Amino acid sequence: MNLLEIQNLSKEYDGKKVLEDINLYLKKGSTLGLIGPTGCGKTTLLRIIDLIETPSSGKIIFNGLEIPKNKKDQMDIRRKMGMVYQKPIVFKGTVYDNICYGLKIRGENKEEYQDKIKDLLESLGLEGYETRDASTLSGGETQRMALARALITAPELLLLDEPTANLDPQSTEKIEKFLEQLRETGKTTVIIATHNLIQGQHLSDEIAILNKKIFQIGEPEEVFRKPKNRFVAEFVGVKNVKKGISSKVEDNLTVINTGNIKVYATSTLEGDVYLSIRPEEITLSRSEVRTSALNEFNGEIKEIRDSGGILDLKIDVGEVFSIYMTQKSFADMELTIGSNVWLQFKASAVNIFEV
Amino acid sequence: MNLLEIQNLSKEYDGKKVLEDINLYLKKGSTLGLIGPTGCGKTTLLRIIDLIETPSSGKIIFNGLEIPKNKKDQMDIRRKMGMVYQKPIVFKGTVYDNICYGLKIRGENKEEYQDKIKDLLESLGLEGYETRDASTLSGGETQRMALARALITAPELLLLDEPTANLDPQSTEKIEKFLEQLRETGKTTVIIATHNLIQGQHLSDEIAILNKKIFQIGEPEEVFRKPKNRFVAEFVGVKNVKKGISSKVEDNLTVINTGNIKVYATSTLEGDVYLSIRPEEITLSRSEVRTSALNEFNGEIKEIRDSGGILDLKIDVGEVFSIYMTQKSFADMELTIGSNVWLQFKASAVNIFEV
Amino acid sequence: GQKQTLKIATTTSLEDTGLLPVLEAAFEKQNPNIDVQFIAAGTGQALEYGKKGDVDLVMVHSKTQEEQFIKDGYGTQRYVFAYNYFYIVGPASDPAQINGTNATEAFSKISAAGAANPDQVKFVSRGDNSGTNTREIQLWNKSGANYNTTVQGQSWYIESGKGMGDTLNIANEKSAYTLSDSGTYLAYKGNITLVPYVTQGKDLLNVYSMIPVNPEKFSNVNYNASMKWVDFVLSTEGQTIVGNYGKEKYGQQLFIPLAGQPEPTK
Amino acid sequence: MNEIINAFFEAIHLLVTLDPEVMEITLRTLYISITSTVIAALIAVPVGGYIHFRRFRGKRTIINIIQTLYSMPTVLIGLLVFLLISNQGPLGNLHLLFTPGGMIMGQTLLVLPIITGFTILALSGVKDEIRDLSLSLGASEFQSIKTIMHEAKYALLGALILGFGRAISEVGVAMMIGGNIRGYTRVITTTMSLETSKGNVELSIALGIILLIIALLINLGLNYVQEK
Amino acid sequence: MNEIINAFFEAIHLLVTLDPEVMEITLRTLYISITSTVIAALIAVPVGGYIHFRRFRGKRTIINIIQTLYSMPTVLIGLLVFLLISNQGPLGNLHLLFTPGGMIMGQTLLVLPIITGFTILALSGVKDEIRDLSLSLGASEFQSIKTIMHEAKYALLGALILGFGRAISEVGVAMMIGGNIRGYTRVITTTMSLETSKGNVELSIALGIILLIIALLINLGLNYVQEK
């Protein structure tokens, strides 16, 4: 059953569209990653879902019922949601006051929640912070407190806006673990807006790539491996995207002329296309090798970048390709900038999509 | 020449130490990465350097002169710095008003800066935003505007507090490019506080690992490869950290007993130690191989995690080790969870540090 | 019986003398079920309260206005109960040399000297249509001056638009002449340096009266209590209080009782 | 300036001897001005909240009108209320003229725009984000307003103190509506006027000092309450 | 209530016929209250800023005292200034008593605590972070104060309007210090008092309406200026 459905939703500010024709279906217990570049409308969409902002047009259906106009009914729905804002806003008072806010508002007896509060603070690395003036917390501490504040009322739908933007990898991991556990219970449905692809991928059952419109929605695997269009491809970090003209060679095989090189691909798409090859699909050798790979090019190493242990090499073979390599292989092959190398990749490794 | 020197600096809030005995020397034109977990004091240290906060004790020397007590003189020094805050704060008014603030304050003629403002906005992806009400910007847009606001006055020392925390990878890359260019001109000295290790590593000549105290300071390479202590090791994401007792085998070779396995290392350290092996130093095979590597263990794949194209495998050989692998090798070797595998690594690849 | 109230609107200058609370205390002793309440206001305003039936009785000292009030049917009858004299007071240097003259002479001297020498000779008027102010205007006209053309608006003629006390203060500050009721002057004597020059005579006669508000016009007014008050003030006891008031505080009598006598003419 | 020093001693004398008339007047003054301020606040705070939180046409105009009413002379309020409650007026049969009730009514009207205006100002000092956050955490409209008020409590307290100050210090309404009746509607300011016009400057100043002392105590009390 | 309608027509009549006496009084009223407000603001805003920005012992006490002075009765200010500038007083030789200058002095004193108190309140509505940011961007202490004032401009404007409203509507100081001298120190409120005491209720209300119209125009003007 869908907990949330969004149909043809749009939002304008001063005549400028910031969200256009958004359609989303969110199963109970699932996690959706809302991923997109800055200014793409993530925060706006979350605020609309939380019924804080009203859409310019479109429908929102929560638990099978269209959102009522009545403020009181909206509040009842909103009480089933929890939202963690991107901006670190705190109420005057202590950390404890902040966390209890949702309970107070609902007329719950705070005393009954003492253990839960303690547990939450502990699992968020804030033990002993109860009596701290909330306005003096550091960036990351504020963000974690905000998470506790939203979680204390056990929301059905949890909206997270960049929940780890201000956190270091260790804390991020803690929070991610926490969210994964939440996900495993299957009780909480989560939408997590993030510009962090890896995070979106780890934590979500489905991800939506947003940039005013939803460009692609699907399981992370699918979106990462088979971007539907150039925007998604570039955004999910598909490196090696090139433009070219595709012409048929035989059934299910085309050759794409980029102007500089010719690349074979198993595809039926003809005309103007984009192609991409995932860096890890490309093998590299110091001399020409005869393999089954249809694509082989000779070129020179232009740049070497260390991304946390894995090296990212840029090789110019007419077009510049990125490939990944472990530090060790790199050393073993005695490579350096300017080395002459050969690249090979299969036609079936080439991904083709429309312009 | 050192632009900035910090000596024995400490800071307390309500009797609680948040910075302890900080010593830093910053060469003109260099970039320092200030890296540490949330709440470690990064923001506090930057605020102290910017002379916004006063330290509880210690000395700051800027351009060879100790910071004067006099407010006016402090301002003159502060005018040579620029700071981008972690919290997105804007002045009332438009983006243009915000960016021009520093110029107005200095009595500069805004007209002369029109081109520079345009350039800055453009290179930060904010072209055409001049007349926007600054308070309506998205999280990432605000952060970029704040950078433009600090840069317009061409500061000698630029203090950046989590400058890309709210940005997507594309925008982050843009900003990083921008900062790299700045660094190449050699005119601007930069301190960048971040919890993002990779960023700290890319952008900095030196990095300091902070957690109240500075735990290690040095070139990124050195800190990453040779963490001085467990905190740094864990923080810089050195995976495979294990505790054990080291005993000498021969000159410059010890064996470390973790309780579960015995690991050979080229080291002279004896007694309680930590060891670590970088994941990319470990090779994996489906059957036992006789190599020169002193360490070989048999075990089982427990977990597979996809980190943006590269796989992170957890293999239990008595201790759990992380290793990295490309998607392709993984497929070629027909591995899966539960597969029985062998791990090999050289004694010289094992890093040893004190408890 | 049930406690009733008797609301009496009075002019501020009468209230300022302090006579009223003394009368009130004696009256309430005799009539324990009547609570007397004084509302002090400008003469016009006091009469206005009467015209709306907001009070039961008015106590004022402005004959022409009082007669109009009765003629318009708001009041039943005028009961005069005391009189005294207005004082013409001025700076000790007496620049218009009015000492020893009578009221009309004094006023004509002041207007002449004021016109000739406006920096030295000044007159401060209340300019508030109060009983005192009404009398002052009558005096100007009687003294041979034309109030509208040769007095009002002249630089030596200052309209304060205020109560008697404040007007005395202004006159004092500006070393000017003014017309004051005797009660207020005596109360202020200690703080000011003005000297009384003319204190007697028909033209300065200041008669105080009580007028019950007409119960036929306003059914809510407490005419009964009003008449009790009138009777009390005109009784021997009331008149004794009036006649003795001020002797202790100012060393001289402030009011001359007038019960049962015709209005004095000099 | 001796008068001022004398007045000061007189004020102390009146206070320590618990002069019964002064006590009575002081208590009445407090009763009337506190009641007016409380009634005005009970109306003004919700009204100010309503104006702040709703978007409607003419909002700016209403705020301008409210701010204009800061300039309302007490005499004018006095006159208008007088016409309203005098024997002939539409509310004549309530018999409020020359009663403490009428004074409360007048002072409430006087203070209303001030507290309303400064409530609006206090609330606009709180960022919209606080409202969003409280709604988000499940607050009803009303609860979120309470939250915002809590965030604005210093400024709201300022508005209350201001309103109280205006009520306790005004004399026009008290004179015209109350009538300054001894033992019934006489308050500190009207007594001061009376004593001044009787020439008793020192007594008048002494009463003024007493008024300020009371105001100080009330402020301290309010501050103490809200710190808690 | 006919009187109110009549008064309204009378006000319009007085305005459109440019009744010379009313015009003269109105201009004087404006001159005195605007001058007082401006002088008070010139003192109060820096003083309020100083109190807000410095940390010192007794700050809370000073704020309490300022807030207490909101309750200052105009009669008391009137008396104190009277004693100060009367012939015998320490400033007697300035000859300010019964002059517009004296009235300005009194009204300035009356309005001073209000503007000071609300300046402090307005400034505390601005987050500390704004101050840090402006310093960080190179502002001097003074410039950062200017920036904070700019951020608080709505609230500061509110304080000014309030101060102006207090000055233009007050009558105690104007009466006691000005003396309500026709053609010299008579202002709208003192005229209203006078006409009221004469029983001219309608004229008095008409004058009150004129006063409010002026206040409205001034507010609109101030709002317009600050929007720019």
Ligand SMILES: Nc1ncnc2c1ncn2[C@@H]1O[C@H](COP(=O)(O)OP(=O)(O)OP(=O)(O)O)[C@@H](O)[C@H]1O
């Ligand atoms: N109140 C507003 N008025 C005008 N434009 C607005 C307003 N709020 C947001 N926008 C614009 O709408 C777009 C989407 O904003 P939003 O805050 O949803 O982005 P986002 O995806 O959350 O970005 P980020 O990752 O930077 O936080 C941005 O271009 C922003 O400038």
Ligand SMILES: Nc1ncnc2c1ncn2[C@@H]1O[C@H](COP(=O)(O)OP(=O)(O)OP(=O)(O)O)[C@@H](O)[C@H]1O
């Ligand atoms: N005004 C204050 N009063 C009390 N404690 C404070 C204050 N400001 C900061 N702290 C504490 O000092 C520590 C360091 O704070 P700081 O803001 O410097 O951390 P940070 O390294 O910038 O963290 P983050 O990455 O989360 O922003 C934190 O534990 C914080 O709670």
Ligand SMILES: [Mg+2]
């Ligand atoms: Mg956002």
Ligand SMILES: [Mg+2]
């Ligand atoms: Mg920080």
